[in-house]
Amino acid sequence: MQGIFLIPITKSSLDVATFLGFTLAELFGVPCDIIEQDFSIAQHYNSERRQYHSTEILKRLLPLAEGNSRQILGIIDVDLYIPILTFVYGEAQLGKRCALISIFRLYQQFYGLPEDETLLLQRSEKEAVHELGHTLGLPHCQNFECVMHYSHSVEYIDIKRNVFCPDCSRMAGFRSRWR
Numbered sequence: 523m524q525g526i527f528l529i530p531i532t533k534s535s536l537d538v539a540t541f542l543g544f545t546l547a548e549l550f551g552v553p554c555d556i557i558e559q560d561f562s563i564a565q566h567y568n569s570e571r572r573q574y575h576s577t578e579i580l581k582r583l584l585p586l587a588e589g590n591s592r593q594i595l596g597i598i599d600v601d602l603y604i605p606i607l608t609f610v611y612g613e614a615q616l617g618k619r620c621a622l623i624s625i626f627r628l629y630q631q632f633y634g635l636p637e638d639e640t641l642l643l644q645r646s647e648k649e650a651v652h653e654l655g656h657t658l659g660l661p662h663c664q665n666f667e668c669v670m671h672y673s674h675s676v677e678y679i680d681i682k683r684n685v686f687c688p689d690c691s692r693m694a695g696f697r698s699r700w701r
């Protein structure tokens with residue numbers, strides 16, 4: 523991985539993007555920069571589902587990957603879906619460079635609980651690393667503590683760590699940070 527461009531697609535995802543800019547640069551050891559892009563996602567809204575089509579928004583990020591060699595990570599705060607699932611926390615192109623995460627369901631308030639900024643940032647970081655892992659060609663991992671484990675709910679996100687397990691590290695060509 524050469525670097526990461528973070529795209530806060532919705533205004534309120536800028537704070538999370540700023541945090542991820544620091545933490546992902548540290549975790550992956552690559553430059554991380556925020557690009558503020560103004561594109562409307564209104565046409566990707568499905569009024570029956572009251573959600574936005576994840577794959578369509580992900581496609582909008584593709585042109586940003588042209589002309590550079592960095593991974594592109596979009597950050598959004600609306601609820602995302604793909605037709606076969608009730609919702610998704612994010613989506614990525616396996617082995618390609620674009621990924622998208624939604625922080626909509628990562629807020630404690632979504633579950634009727636008091637706000638917890640630290641927990642929101644921790645969850646966002648894990649989901650970001652997870653989707654970026656897919657862009658590096660990593661599939662889901664059986665190890666429930668590995669960041670590449672598939673999360674059905676936030677409880678699963680909270681159990682896992684923010685790093686690749688030794689097997690996933692090896693597969694992605696990273697030195698393992700698993701302790």
Ligand SMILES: [Zn+2]
Nearest residue numbers: 652656662672
């Ligand atoms: Zn996944």
Ligand SMILES: [Zn+2]
Nearest residue numbers: 663668687690
């Ligand atoms: Zn793993």
